[in-house]
Amino acid sequence: MVHVPAMAIAAPLLAFSIYRRVRRNISRQKLSPWRLWLRSGFLLLAFAALLRWPSFDGVIALAMCAGAAIGVLLSRLGVQHTRFEQQADGQYYTPNLILGTAISLIFAARIAYRLIVIYPALQAASAQGASFSPQSFFAGSRSAMTMALLGLVIGYFVGYCLGVLQRAKELRTLPQVATAI
Secondary structure, rough: OHHHHHHHHHHHHHHHHHHHHHHHOOOEEEEEEHHHHHHHHHHHHHHHHHHHOOOOHHHHHHHHHHHHHHHHHHHHHHHHHHHHEEEOOOEEEEHHHHHHHHHHHHHHHHHHHHHHHHHHHHHHHOOOOOOOOHHHHHHHOOOHHHHHHHHHHHHHHHHHEEEEEEEHHHHHOOOOOOOOO
């Protein structure tokens, strides 16, 4: 029963990270270019690392790239539906409630499904005396559908971050209309 404590720790952490991601997708945020660049860079590095995973096959890589392409296309729609505001203390943006949340929840549901499917197999292997290894866990979790959805999430959030940066830059360069009081 080595896996029960790990799942007892992982499940709340996964739930909390999903909560934070969904909350970030629906709340007004101060525009922080360095944070958006950092997030984009981190996601691109993760994407590249997953594509270079030693045991990755072409079908999974293709599924992940196709998901990323769809995610980038959806991010354009997300940026179009993002509200931007100029305040005295800086620029703010409010992401589209439906699109970002839906993408996050679809991926979270897929991860939960994969954990439900994989967990009994891990328990059966443990009962037979087989030892747990990260390679055995992740080997069973890399399905084309899961990786396509991961590509979708990465493509969406990289495209969205870069799109927010571009749109904010365009809005800063627009002439401000003075209002007479």
